Amino acid sequence: METATVTAFTPWASLFGGVLIGLSAVMVMGLFGRIAGISGITNGFLGAVVPMAGAPRDRDWRLAFLLGLIAAPLALMLAGGTVEQTVPRNLAGMAVAGLLVGLGTALGSGCTSGHGVCGLARLSRRSLVAVLTFMAAGFATVFILRHILGVS
Template sequence: MLVDLGHFTPGLSLTGGLLIGAAAAVLILFNGRVAGISGIFGGLLNWPRDDVTWRLAFLAGLVGAPVIAALLGEPAQAEIETSWGAILAAGFLVGMGTRYASGCTSGHGVCGLSRGSVRSLVATATFMSAGILTVFVQRHLIGG
């Protein structure tokens, strides 16, 4: 295995993880809500909507953080080597998966595991295994 030391950022990664954990803890302590992105976004689509303010603020932070980071320094450069059709299909499949799993990676992986949820442990093991298998097939069997 080759580690790209130019992009190896353990300090920034640790800081990001601590901030995500702190944000999840603050949300559940002060609002009684799990910081699962699909649930937060999905709550905006349900009627009646009585808790719109905090949901919009949370989503604004998700969108606004990279914008602020770009203003403060070098913006992140994502290189996605696929078609828009594949991106849309992948997004649709992820959305379906979050419904079947009763939550997304952030809800199960960050909040569910920290609460000791067996359902979240199974969901996290499933999506991690699927991701590992997908990368293996793409890189070694299909050739990417």
């Protein structure tokens, strides 16, 4: 998979983003008593919209959270900032990767934000195992793609 742009080193912007992610995780836990994992929020929202047995009834905050993920970069651009994203140009590869990530979040009962940000902060052993698994899979994928298959 080719990348469209090279990711820049932005320590201050990254620190500020990390603080905002942590703040949002604390707010979701404090206000709603829920974990701020994107896959769980999205799954719960879809379950509240599409009638399913056992679906949560708290779709309003979930919708607001998801809309905030879209609105934040738009607000930054309106304020004169730029938003750059590194994405592969290979659509088939992106589709396969997306399906694998979806499968992983289903098998791992959560995603990197739920386990990595919230679970580790709660000292969850299950989240520690999940994060170690995510990281090992990421390392192995990069190694295989770059050093064995020669994809940059």
